[in-house]
Amino acid sequence: MKYEAISAGALDESQTIGTPSTNNSLKMQLRRAERWNRTRAFLLVVPLLLFVGVTFIMPIMDMLHRSIHDPLIVDHLPKTVAALESWDRQQIPEDTTYAVLAQELVSLHKQRDLAKVAGRLNTEFSGMRSLLSKSARGLARLNAGAGLESAADTREAMIRIDARWSDIQPWAAIKNLNSRYTLSYYLAALDMHYDVSGDISAQPERRQIYKALLIKTFAMSALITVLCLLLGYPLAHLLATLPESRSNLLMIMVLLPFWTSLLVRTTSWIVLLQTEGVINDVLISIGLISERIRMVHNLFGTVIAMTHILLPFMVLPLYSVMKNISPSYMRAARSLGAKPAYAFIHIYLPQTLPGIGAGAILTFILSIGFYITPALVGGRSGQMISNFIAYHMQTSLNWGLAAALGGILLGMVLLLYFVYNRLIGINSLKVG
Amino acid sequence: MNKSDTHYVRFLNVQKTYDGENLVVKNFNLDIAQGEFVTMLGPSGSGKTTCLMMLAGFESATQGEIYIDGTPVNNLAPHKRDIGMVFQNYALFPHLTIAENLSFPLKVRKLPKSDIEQRVKRALDMIELPQVAGRRPGQLSGGQQQRVALARALVFEPKLVLMDEPLGALDKQLREQMQYEIKRLHERLGITVLYVTHDQTEALTMSDRIAVFNEGVVQQLASPTELYERPSNAFVAQFIGENNKLSGQVEQINQDSCVVSVEGCSVQALPVNIRQCGEPTTLSIRPERIQINPDASYDNRFDARVLELIYHGDHLRTRVELMNHDQFIVKVPNGAHPLAISKGDQVQVGWHRRDCRALDAMIPGRP
DSSP states (O other): OHHHHHHHHHHHHHHHSOOHHHHHHHHHHHHHHHHHHHHHHHHHHHHHHHHHIIIIIHHHHHHHHHTTBOOHHHHHSHHHHHHGGGOOSSSOOOHHHHHHHHHHHHHHHHHTOHHHHHHHHHHHSTTHHHHHHHHHHHHHHHHHTTOOOSHHHHHHHHHHHOGGGGSSHHHHHHHHTOSSBOSHHHHHHTTEEEOTTSOEEEOOGGGOOHHHHHHHHHHHHHHHHHHHHHHHHHHHHHHHHSOHHHHHHHHHHHHHHHHSOHHHHHHHHHHHHSTTSHHHHHHHHTTSOSSOOOOSSSHHHHHHHHHHHHHHHHHHHHHHHHHTSOHHHHHHHHHTTOOHHHHIIIIIHHHHHHHHHHHHHHHHHHHHTOOHHHHHHOTTTTOOHHHHHHHHHHTSOOHHHHHHHHHHHHHHHHHHHHHHHHHTOGGGOOOO | OOHHHHTSEEEEEEEEESSSSSEEEEEEEEEEOTTOEEEEEOSTTSSHHHHHHHHHTSSOOSEEEEEETTEEOTTSOGGGSOEEEEOTTOOOOTTSOHHHHHHHHHHHTTOOHHHHHHHHHHHHHHTTOGGGTTSOGGGSOHHHHHHHHHHHHHTTOOSEEEEESTTTTSOHHHHHHHHHHHHHHHHHHTOEEEEEESOHHHHHHHOSEEEEEETTEEEEEEOHHHHHHSOSSHHHHHHSSOOEEEEEEEEEEOSSOEEEEETTEEEEEEESSOOSTTOEEEEEEOGGGOEESOOTTOSEEEEEEEEEEEEOSSEEEEEEEETTEEEEEEEEEOOSSOOOOOTTOEEEEEEOGGGEEEEEOOOTTOO
């Protein structure tokens, strides 16, 4: 038999490879010969490596650092933090602690740094901002007058300025932030916080937003991915099976929106979908609806516009996989007796899985971090996590929380990658 | 034999066009008897694969009828035709194991599980590859894939098997071996085979009958011997085997002999498809039927000059100049008494009248 002859030949060949004694020097020779090639290959990618390092790795590292780094309180109220070190959170702290805080508040007030500190503490317990500024102003006035004799006087004076100082809550807020590195941003991003006793607990229900937002972002992304798959799969199949000339034309039509500005595409959806827009006009004029439907500045509009924008990311990987599936597989299946549907499900579909995986993972990852479209057409209900990240970056200036939300997003993407790798294998991913 | 035996597969005046202008297949007629091995042979683009695809149901005939076992199948979907098919690049499903590939047609037919297992095992034994059941097609060599593809087309016991250049991707040695194996299986299982190839050796060694295609028309449909020994036109003579052709004019024509003038020489020939004197004709002579320094029994004897000698082991390929024609090939067998000729020698070459066939004049520019 022929194949026996082949395997016998292979055995002969393996025996002709050198004896062990010459192996080492051979390896060294090979290494020496390869060294220059490897150095050259490395030098070729050095510029890119530097670029990626500076513009990609470093910002991400910085963001991750910011999400746990919180030195504000430790830096501005060092003595208070130190004095609270031994505090047991059961009763109000000792009088000396009041005196230390009073002193630090007054000096912060003078240096005009109080707003920052008060703002940060306010994110832990609301009301801290007003409490601190009111107390600092009051204490400064007292200092300017007679001054305070003893620590006990200071405590009484502070409680007189604001009765909340007789509570342990403000003190707990300061103590919760007594470290340069904290998980409080991540807790906040997951609707949790350190409570009065210093334990992690859920935020009161009316202050919970991020968990629901994360779930909504994921659900929307999943919906958009499924829609892209449903719309893109037949299209990619058509592209892969049509004769070259016609498939090229179709391909251009797929890519054309790709080359148009994202902003233009999004705003044109507003034009189409708005209450006084084209689609509503048409529906009214053919009598399908009697009242105008609100289709934009809500979840519906966001899903429609994002599906349209992300469709090419689904079509292209699918197309590249389908292009390499010979039509003879389907023919073979048919000739072996399979009905068209059976042949599709058992022969064609499994072979397109790498494309489905690549397209889905690409679309999903892009959509969970999508910003512009939800910002423009999302309205209130169509907002996604990235819009809140932007809000905390630009408006509330709570960069730590923004970084923590970004960190969670990054973690989710990595998790997704890991799961995909486990289930399907990242090597089978075919993007283009 | 009754009618359905001799007409198991029947093409009746089948025509096919893709663009509505040019016919890829022109008025194709073919009857295949049950158990027969018929090959469609022809250069690429001659319409042979199109005919095969029409029979399999992947292309529809523009005109005409195709019958399998007396039933018209023009409007029958491919999966209902019960035809085994071997594809050019095997088309083994890459995501399934060999055993799953083989069980696919059986699962589709909803056979009981134990039955499937048994049949798959038998099929693997038949191709002598029982050890590959759990492997995927990508892990097999080309020859092994070819065997599996063959087994898959046979495992559901179809009566008719179509093969579309199944050996095209194999190397020469493997190809020859597979030819014998396919032939052996055909005889053992008694199946009807329609085989497509552009390789004439393949066609000659395997087939009961061969249909030679050119430009959508069957040029000759005959047994391998008939095709090689008695080609009915110049295309077939040229396409099958090696052939010396001499262009000339008919001088004289009788029932079973004619005289053709080639460059002033009169050649005795056998009239095949010429009708009258004065007609242009192509003489076809096989290189192995030509004798160097012939004796007086040869009807045709001419002077020639040896231009080139190529040693082929079992024969000596000799190119001579004859009647102003410098591509005239003579095969000299390397027998017990080798000829002592060398380049530049003046020799005599001769052939019998029956080995020199006067065919139609070929249109210039064609093979």
